[in-house]
Amino acid sequence: MNQVRVLGVRHHGPGSARAVVRALASHDPDVVLIEGPPEANDLVPWVAKGLVPPVALLSYVVDDPARSAFWPFATFSPEWQAIAWAVTHHREVRFIDLPAASVLAPGVDPDLPTDESLFGDDEADEGGEPDASLTQDPEAERPSKDIRDDPIAVLAAAAGYDDPERWWDDVVEQRRVPAGPSPSDPFADITEAMGVLRSEAPPVRSAAYQANEARREASMRQQLRAAIRDHDRVTVVCGAWHAPALSGKLPPATADQRILRGLPKVKVATTWVPWTHSRLSFTSGYGAGVESPGWYDHLFTTDDAPIERWFTAVAGVLRQHDRPVSSAHAIEATRLADALAVLRGRPMPGLAEVQEAALAVMCEGSPLSLAHVTRALVVGERLGEVPDDAPLVPLDADLRRLARSARIGIAPELKTYVLDLRKEIDRSKSRLLRRLRILSIPWGQLVEVSGTGTFKEAWNVTWDPQFAVAIVIASQWGTTVESAATACLLSDTSTLAGVTARVEAALLAELNDALPPLLTALDERAAHEADVAHLLDALPALVRAQRYGTVRGTDTGALADVAKAMLTRACAGLPAAVSGLSADAAEGIRKHLDAVTGVVPLLGDDARTEWLTALTALSTRADLPGLLGGRIARILLDSAVIDAEDAGARLSRALSHGPTVADRAAYAEGFLSGSALLLVHDLRILTVVDAWVRSLGSDDFIEVLPVMRRAFGAFNQPERRTIAERAAALGSADRTAATTEPDLDLTGMEQVLATVRTLLRGAA
Numbered sequence: 001m002n003q004v005r006v007l008g009v010r011h012h013g014p015g016s017a018r019a020v021v022r023a024l025a026s027h028d029p030d031v032v033l034i035e036g037p038p039e040a041n042d043l044v045p046w047v048a049k050g051l052v053p054p055v056a057l058l059s060y061v062v063d064d065p066a067r068s069a070f071w072p073f074a075t076f077s078p079e080w081q082a083i084a085w086a087v088t089h090h091r092e093v094r095f096i097d098l099p100a101a102s103v104l105a106p107g108v109d110p111d112l113p114t115d116e117s118l119f120g121d122d123e124a125d126e127g128g129e130p131d132a133s134l135t136q137d138p139e140a141e142r143p144s145k146d147i148r149d150d151p152i153a154v155l156a157a158a159a160g161y162d163d164p165e166r167w168w169d170d171v172v173e174q175r176r177v178p179a180g181p182s183p184s185d186p187f188a189d190i191t192e193a194m195g196v197l198r199s200e201a202p203p204v205r206s207a208a209y210q211a212n213e214a215r216r217e218a219s220m221r222q223q224l225r226a227a228i229r230d231h232d233r234v235t236v237v238c239g240a241w242h243a244p245a246l247s248g249k250l251p252p253a254t255a256d257q258r259i260l261r262g263l264p265k266v267k268v269a270t271t272w273v274p275w276t277h278s279r280l281s282f283t284s285g286y287g288a289g290v291e292s293p294g295w296y297d298h299l300f301t302t303d304d305a306p307i308e309r310w311f312t313a314v315a316g317v318l319r320q321h322d323r324p325v326s327s328a329h330a331i332e333a334t335r336l337a338d339a340l341a342v343l344r345g346r347p348m349p350g351l352a353e354v355q356e357a358a359l360a361v362m363c364e365g366s367p368l369s370l371a372h373v374t375r376a377l378v379v380g381e382r383l384g385e386v387p388d389d390a391p392l393v394p395l396d397a398d399l400r401r402l403a404r405s406a407r408i409g410i411a412p413e414l415k416t417y418v419l420d421l422r423k424e425i426d427r428s429k430s431r432l433l434r435r436l437r438i439l440s441i442p443w444g445q446l447v448e449v450s451g452t453g454t455f456k457e458a459w460n461v462t463w464d465p466q467f468a469v470a471i472v473i474a475s476q477w478g479t480t481v482e483s484a485a486t487a488c489l490l491s492d493t494s495t496l497a498g499v500t501a502r503v504e505a506a507l508l509a510e511l512n513d514a515l516p517p518l519l520t521a522l523d524e525r526a527a528h529e530a531d532v533a534h535l536l537d538a539l540p541a542l543v544r545a546q547r548y549g550t551v552r553g554t555d556t557g558a559l560a561d562v563a564k565a566m567l568t569r570a571c572a573g574l575p576a577a578v579s580g581l582s583a584d585a586a587e588g589i590r591k592h593l594d595a596v597t598g599v600v601p602l603l604g605d606d607a608r609t610e611w612l613t614a615l616t617a618l619s620t621r622a623d624l625p626g627l628l629g630g631r632i633a634r635i636l637l638d639s640a641v642i643d644a645e646d647a648g649a650r651l652s653r654a655l656s657h658g659p660t661v662a663d664r665a666a667y668a669e670g671f672l673s674g675s676a677l678l679l680v681h682d683l684r685i686l687t688v689v690d691a692w693v694r695s696l697g698s699d700d701f702i703e704v705l706p707v708m709r710r711a712f713g714a715f716n717q718p719e720r721r722t723i724a725e726r727a728a729a730l731g732s733a734d735r736t737a738a739t740t741e742p743d744l745d746l747t748g749m750e751q752v753l754a755t756v757r758t759l760l761r762g763a764a
Contacts, residue, residue: 002228002231002232002233002234003027003029003232003233003234004224004228004233004234004235004236004247005023005027005029005187005234005235006187006191006235006236006238006243006246006247007019007020007023007078007082007185007187007235007236007237007243008187008190008194008238008239008240008242008243009237009238009239010078010152010168010172010240011077011079012074012076012077012280012290012293012296013078013168013172013290013296014076014296014297014299014300015169015172015299016078016172017076017077017078017080017300019078019172019185019186019187020078020081020082020085020237021081021082021085022185023185023187023235024085024235025085026185027233027235028089028233029091029231029233029234029235030091030092030233030234031086031091031092031093031094031227031230031233031234031235032082032083032086032091032092032093032094032235033094033220033224033227033234033235033237033238034079034082034093034094034095034096034237035095035096035097035237035238035239035242036057036071036079036095036096036097037057037059037069037071037097037099037100038094038095038097038099038223039095039099039100039268039270040057040059040071040095040270041093041094041095043057043271043391044083044086044087045087046272046386046387046390047083047084047087048087048088049387049389049390050385050386050387051384051385051386051387051390052384053073053074053075053080053275053384054072054073054074054075054274054275054280054293054382054383054384055072055273055274055275055384055385055386056072056272056273056274056275056465056468057070057071057270057271057272057273058070058270058271058272058468058469058472059071059100059103059104059268059269059270060104060268060269060472061266061267061268062266062269063266064266065472065473065475065476066469067104067266068104068469068472069100069103069104070273070275070465070468072275072279072280073275074275074277074280074296074297075297075300076293076296076297076299076300076301078237079237082235082237094223096219096223096236096238097216097219097220098216098219099219099265100268100270101265101266101267101268102215102263102264102265104266104268105263105264105265105266106264107264151197151203151240151241152164152167152168154197154201155193155197156168166346166350166352169350169351170346170347170350171186172186172190187243190240190243191240191244191247194240194241194243194244195243195244195247198241198244198245214259215259215260215263216242217242217245217246218255218259219256219260220236220238221245221250221251221253222253222256222257224236224250225250225253271390271391271392271393272386272390272391273386273465273468274383274384274385274386274410274463274468275384275465276381276382276383276412276464276465277293277297277381277382278293278380278381278412279465280293291351291378292351292379293379293380294376294377294379295310295351295377297380298310298313298377307334307337307338307348307349308330308334310354310377311329311330311333311334311337311354311357311358311362312330313377314330314333314354314358315327315329315330315362317372317373317376317377318362318363318369318372318373320372321369321372323362323363323369329361329362330362332361333354333357333360333361333362336356336357336360336361337349337353337356337357340352340353340356340357341353351378355370355373355374355378358370358373381412381413383410383411383412383463388400393472393475394475395471395474395475395479395480395484396468396471396472398480399432399436399441399471399481402428402481403432405428406428406429406431406432407425407429408432408433410463411462412462412463412464413462414460414461414462415460415462416447416458416461417429417444417458417461418449418456418457418458419456419457419458419459420455420456421455421456421457422455426457427510429459430457430508431509432481433459433461434508434509435481435482435485435509435511436481436485438485438488438489438505438511439474439477439481439484439485439488440470440473441470441471441474443461443462443463443467444459444460445459445460445461446458446459447459474488477491482511485509485511485514486514489502489505489506489514489518490502490514490517490518493517493518493521493525495525495534496522496525496526496534496535496537497534497538497541499518499521499522499538500522500538500539500541500545501541502514502518503515503518503519503545503559504541504542504544507545507559508545519559522542522562523562526538526562526565526566526569529569530573532570532573532574532576532577533577533588533592535566535570535573536570536589536592536593536596537592538566539563539566539567539570539595539596539600540596540598540599542559542562542563542566543563543599543600543602543603544602545559546559546560546563546602560603563603564603564607567596567603567610567611568610570596571611571613574614574618575617575618575621577589578618578621578624578625578628579623580623581625581628583666586625586627586628586666589628590628590631590670593615593628593631593632593635594635594674596611597611597635597639612635612636612641615632615636616636616641618632619632619633619636625663625666626654626662626663626664626665626666626667626670627666627667627670628670629670630651630654630667630668630669630672631670631671632670633647633651633670634670634671634673634674638674644684644685645684647671647685648684648685648688651667651668651671651685651688651689652688654667654668654671655667655688655689655692656692661700661703661704662703662707664692664704665703665708666707668689668692668707668708669707669708672689672711673711676715676716676719676720676722676723679723679726680719680722680723680726683726686723686726686727686730687730690727
């Protein structure tokens with residue numbers, strides 16, 4: 001006669017995991033059925049070949065990898081322990097949930113976000129479903145829900161608990177009995193309680209949700225019937241809510257066949273990927289998540305004195321953050337946690353008790369210190385491991401090979417690499433990280449680094465499980481990182497600015513095969529581009545890119561020629577481009593002028609002279625918008641084309657004779673934006689601005705005020721304070737002395753300035 005045991009669990013629970021292991025040892029089944037996608041059946045043997053949890057099953061649509069789903073497992077997940085037990089005891093394992101081929105088919109589950117890359121169930125007690133955490137805000141709070149929507153909350157309320165998490169912990173997760181076979185487990189009671197809830201007080205759910213649940217349970221029953229035909233002893237490990245649907249006498253198979261008939265399917269692939277504890281936390285947005293994966297891992301893996309050992313670990317974390325913690329603190333915290341548990345009628349201290357004790361005794365009431373404990377221990381950050389020879393997307397395998405070669409560890413902890421690009425090992429790191437960024441796999445983030453020149457880079461590197469999906473999506477471009485990044489760059493050359501950005505990316509990532517076709521596309525786009533704004537927008541990236549040749553070992557001479565030709569076309573088209581501009585269009589051109597001015601010296605003295613000559617001619621135009629007139633005057637002053645006296649005269653004329661108050665204010669904004677040093681050190685310029693502002697009537701002042709606030713708002717606070725102090729002193733007796741040129745002997749300074757110019761050129 002067939003013997004079937006249904007173990008209704010809460011996913012990712014240490015008490016459930018312990019109870020499952022005991023129940024399996026007692027029942028000794030021939031086959032273990034697990035709630036999960038049947039496509040993973042062939043991946044079970046890898047559990048014995050080096051998989052280290054936390055890991056996850058990843059299923060994705062072959063023709064649309066962005067449609068994908070995860071099924072995560074931790075060491076303390078009941079399903080993982082069931083699989084491990086079965087593999088160790090040479091028992092068959094089958095996954096019995098709705099196939100991923102149907103889960104990921106459009107329209108199967110209307111509650112799933114079809115425009116997102118990952119899918120999930122929002123029921124906390126139902127875990128083991130696909131994880132939608134990677135599409136959520138990591139800092140979001142756990143969503144609130146009506147008690148009727150949470151079966152665990154209903155049972156907790158019936159037991160007199162106001163916190164369902166605490167009730168489940170007391171009844172299941174912190175239930176500790178001697179190891180080994182034992183008839184004492186909670187599964188019969190859980191199944192009975194869930195059965196009563198399903199029949200007497202079912203949660204309020206949408207019709208679409210209920211239809212999807214019916215499909216899932218029909219699929220599980222079909223798989224259970226097949227297992228019963230093949231084996232005498234069967235154990236099912238599923239979410240507690242589903243346990244009554246799989247227990248006792250099953251309904252006729254024809255009813256389930258009707259539910260599943262005509263279910264659409266798509267072609268999917270399934271593999272193992274590493275996971276992290278933080279992604280098991282419901283604060284990550286994972287519907288089946290737990291509050292404290294690190295704490296649960298500790299409870300599951302620590303058989304002797306778990307509370308005492310916990311506070312020992314807390315002391316270690318606090319010492320790493322320079323908190324003076326002794327063994328006496330750990331002892332007193334343990335006593336306080338035990339006392340709190342007794343007062344609250346709990347079988348042993350739970351997370352609330354240990355956190356309160358740590359805060360009061362070891363953190364001296366500091367929430368900031370407790371946050372270190374929460375991050376490092378309560379949630380924890382552990383990255384699982386998947387063997388290199390496990391089934392991987394080819395691109396993933398190449399990425400891991402390159403990471404080993406470049407000596408970049410795949411780890412969830414943040415690590416900063418400061419690279420010297422003259423060293424091959426550092427260049428290999430930069431090359432890999434930049435190629436991955438092209439593929440939208442942001443493993444590394446560029447950060448500012450002290451020093452000058454282009455030979456130095458700094459990267460913050462941290463691995464996120466969501467990269468598993470990004471890798472699958474990027475696989476559409478190629479099977480290696482280099483070929484995929486090259487194909488991705490060449491996939492769109494429709495705009496001039498886009499091509500120049502891709503040229504820069506190709507040079508930085510040393511994708512030499514991508515450069516010739518990109519340069520060809522660049523030359524074609526530039527030759528036919530009539531919009532000066534587009535030329536100005538494309539120039540900075542192109543000019544920056546041509547200087548990387550000495551660093552990356554690439555010949556960029558052709559790139560410099562294209563950049564100079566584009567600059568000539570832009571200079572020729574500027575006069576026509578600045579006529580009749582609106583305020584927004586003028587602001588756009590101003591940004592382009594600043595950007596090109598900043599990079600044009602990299603093309604050489606001839607290019608710089610050409611650019612400044614074009615701006616000088618432009619500055620004499622009477623129809624030039626005020627914002628551009630002021631900005632060009634400032635550029636010419638900073639570039640030493642005009643002196644401070646000429647600049648002051650231009651500013652004075654513009655502020656005195658501008659067509660409207662708004663146009664005068666725009667000229668002032670263009671002239672003053674950028675560095676505040678001009679107003680700090682040149683009282684002549686400050687005097688002109690001050691006199692103009694003083695001359696404004698109340699209505700004009702109100703109109704000008706937002707513009708001036710915008711201009712001065714870009715200065716930092718010390719600069720604004722200094723300008724205010726100098727403006728306040730403009731009418732004092734010191735004014736004449738303050739505006740007098742300093743009495744300095746400048747003889748011989750030319751040699752010093754020549755040396756400084758040489759150093760600056762070398763740094764650039």
